[in-house]
Amino acid sequence: MDYNTLNEIVGRLFSHFRMKHPGADTLEWWLDDIGHIPADAGDWIVKKICREQDSLPRNVTKIFQDLWRAYLAEHPDKAAKLDPVFCEVCCGKGLIWFQFQLAGFPYRATASVRCGHCDNHEILGISPDVPRMTAGELVRNGAELDRRNRRRKSKDDFVSRGQSLDFGKLVKINTE
Numbered sequence: 001m002d003y004n005t006l007n008e009i010v011g012r013l014f015s016h017f018r019m020k021h022p023g024a025d026t027l028e029w030w031l032d033d034i035g036h037i038p039a040d041a042g043d044w045i046v047k048k049i050c051r052e053q054d055s056l057p058r059n060v061t062k063i064f065q066d067l068w069r070a071y072l073a074e075h076p077d078k079a080a081k082l083d084p085v086f087c088e089v090c091c092g093k094g095l096i097w098f099q100f101q102l103a104g105f106p107y108r109a110t111a112s113v114r115c116g117h118c119d120n121h122e123i124l125g126i127s128p129d130v131p132r133m134t135a136g137e138l139v140r141n142g143a144e145l146d147r148r149n150r151r152r153k154s155k156d157d158f159v160s161r162g163q164s165l166d167f168g169k170l171v172k173i174n175t176e
């Protein structure tokens, strides 16, 4: 849903519980957290909260996230349409794997963050506790992207281990 839809459904929610409508700053912040929820699901969520709760839940984005999962469980047809979208950076896995060298350690370590280029992490239910970064941010912080990110089509289609990618090159990968 977009800002206006969120503003409208949150307005209904807060009016129902006779609470002061949250400000634009709060809504912008909530949009980051729950903007991936489609408008019809948002409407379903608000109706469910109004029907089942005696007071406005304190953590609004958390109850939206929880009820979004409940919505998907009750609407398998809608959930089926939310298959991971193909993302050139994470190949639909929702995670970007990278390697980094910790000072004082002889070995390179491998780790992953949630892909900052797509919403597959939401669809796949990857914990929001995992940091979310773009490939460019990783590279700028000295990490090297791991080749396991790339679907292997041909010899030239994956990034070889240890090869740094600059952001310009990534943008090219994203749009090719």
Ligand SMILES: [Zn+2]
Pocket (backbone or CB within 6 Å): 087, 088, 089, 090, 091, 092, 093, 094, 095, 115, 116, 117, 118, 119, 120
């Ligand atoms: Zn991705």
